Amino acid sequence: GAVVSQHPSWVICKSGTSVKIECRSLDFQATTMFWYRQFPKQSLMLMATSNEGSKATYEQGVEKDKFLINHASLTLSTLTVTSAHPEDSSFYICSALPRGGSTDTQYFGPGTRLTVL
Amino acid sequence: RKEVEQDPGPFNVPEGATVAFNCTYSNSASQSFFWYRQDCRKEPKLLMSVYSSGNEDGRFTAQLNRASQYISLLIRDSKLSDSATYLCVVNRRRDDKIIFGKGTRLHILP
Numbered sequence: 001g002a003v004v005s006q007h008p009s010w011v012i013c014k015s016g017t018s019v020k021i022e023c024r025s026l027d028f029q030a031t032t033m034f035w036y037r038q039f040p041k042q043s044l045m046l047m048a049t050s051n052e053g054s055k056a057t058y059e060q061g062v063e064k065d066k067f068l069i070n071h072a073s074l075t076l077s078t079l080t081v082t083s084a085h086p087e088d089s090s091f092y093i094c095s096a097l098p099r100g101g102s103t104d105t106q107y108f109g110p111g112t113r114l115t116v117l
Numbered sequence: 118r119k120e121v122e123q124d125p126g127p128f129n130v131p132e133g134a135t136v137a138f139n140c141t142y143s144n145s146a147s148q149s150f151f152w153y154r155q156d157c158r159k160e161p162k163l164l165m166s167v168y169s170s171g172n173e174d175g176r177f178t179a180q181l182n183r184a185s186q187y188i189s190l191l192i193r194d195s196k197l198s199d200s201a202t203y204l205c206v207v208n209r210r211r212d213d214k215i216i217f218g219k220g221t222r223l224h225i226l227p
Contacts, residue, residue: 041125043204043219044161093160103213104149108160 003027004096006109013084014117020080021112023094029074030096034106035067038091050077074099084116118143120216123205127222130195138190138221140205149208150181152190154201155220161204164190192223200225 003026013019023033031052036044048069049057056069068080077096081088091113095106123140130136138152150167165172167179167188178191188205205218 041219043121043217045217046214049214091158103215104151104166104208106215108162111158111160113158 002098002107004094004107004109006092006094006112008112009110010113010115012115012117015085016083018080018082019084019114020078021092021094021114023077023079023096023109025075025096025098025107028096028098028107030077031074031099032097033071033077034095034097035069035077035079036093036095038093038111044093047079052077081114084114086116089114089116119218120144120209121205121207121218123203123218123221125219125221127224129224129226131226132195132197134195136192136195136199136223138192138203138205138223140188140190140218142186142188142205142207142216144207144209144211145183145186146210147186147207148210149215150188151206151208151215152177152179152188153204153206153217155204156201161206161217164203195223195225197225197227199223 005024007022033050035047038044047062050069050071052071058064071077093111094109152164153161154164155161167181171180176193180189202220202222204220208215
């Protein structure tokens with residue numbers, strides 16, 4: 001149990017385009033999902049917390065107008081990178097919290113590798 | 118000072134050897150501690166939680182020293198399949214978010 005999927009697993013796009021990444025909890029409901037970004041040889045950095053039915057909370061330094069998050073259901077959160085640029089190329093990973101669970105128990109998706117040309 | 122610090126490595130260790138990873142954290146109010154394993158181009162996977170009393174899972178032993186704000190992971194009888202990056206993770210209780218260290222890369226040599 002506790003499987004989280006991400007789609008797509010990798011994407012290559014041209015500079016200036018927008019890319020949408022989906023994060024789904026397959027066998028449980030997740031009121032909270034987290035979006036992380038990891039640059040090569042760096043740690044996972046929390047970008048934002050996505051709460052079902054409400055606005056996402058962004059970490060300091062993350063532009064909310066550039067990284068649009070929508071958590072429209074208890075099993076799906078989406079991250080849209082708008083007007084992507086080469087510096088946005090990174091590994092984007094989501095995690096999901098089961099309803100009532102603590103942040104100690106996050107289930108991670110397999111990640112999406114974004115390359116912006 | 119970073120919230121979670123680890124030696125980046127890489128550690129190149131012959132198969133069968135014992136490997137030790139160290140980690141320090143800066144927030145004394147942190148309450149939960151973990152070791153994760155991350156394979157290349159994959160998501161992190163929970164290896165084990167770390168408790169004050171120390172805990173062991175097969176070849177893996179984790180220890181926590183709250184006074185020194187120090188966490189360790191010991192791998193005994195290392196296998197080729199242990200090659201990965203080991204991430205030290207701390208729950209920053211003040212806002213209930215987990216913070217990842219940069220990780221220590223481990224290469225087990227045949």
